[in-house]
Structures are given as C-alpha cells and as structure tokens.
Amino acid sequence: QLQLVESGGGLVQPGGSLRLSCAASGFTLPYYAIGWFRQAPGKEREGVSCISSSGGSTNYADSVKGRFTISRDNAKNTVYLQMNSLKPEDTAVYYCAAGTYYSGTYYAEEYDYWGQGTQVTVSS
Secondary structure, X not given: OOEEEEEOOEEEOOOXXXXXXXXXXXXXXXXXXXXXXXXXXXXXXXXXXXXXXXOOOEEEOOOOOOOEEEEEEHHHOEEEEEEOOOOHXXXXXXXXXXXXXXXXXXXXXXXXXXXXXXXXXXXX
C-alpha cells in the first residue's frame, strides 16, 4: 500500500519551533518531488514549500520564507519541514504530498499521493 505519513506536529508557543517529517511506505520517495501544504479552519489549503527529488531545488511561500526550511534524507525515505519562529497564523493541519516531477508550484493535480496530515497549533 502506497502512503505518506506525517509526524512531528503539536502545540507550541509563538516563537517556538517544530520539525515535521513526511515518511513514505510502499514506494521510493527519492524519485518524487515533495510538497508541504497546510489548511487552517475555514480557509483553503495553501502550499507552504516544495522540494525536488534530488533536493537541489526548493520553493517557499512568501508567508514562511526565512522561517521554514524544507530538506530531505533520501536514504531514510523522509522529507522534513523545519519550522522556526512560529506564529499563531501558522496554526493548521499540515500535509505532505508526492509528485512525479518538480515544478516549484502547488497545484494539487501535480501531486499523486497525499498524507493524512498532522496538526500544528501555535498558541500561548
């Protein structure tokens, strides 16, 4: 069974940090570009960051530039999203998704597999 599993979410105070992980099972993650998305209550899903299969290309939404870093460890079949200087507006369910090519964009149709999401709550 092909699936992506996110982990690392939780409750953190403003200014704090979290590292999300996206692990794949049933397929080889190094062959895929990975995108991180988030959806807050009452809002549309938005793209946060994406990375090419090699890790050589990355993209960030303006709202997270300078605070979030995407990386991947292909040997571990895992992609990470390091989130620093978290703000209450970062509160959302975060999803990772895998696509067969990297475009640096966040169109849902470009991604073939989606995880179930992990909750990130930034609150004092």
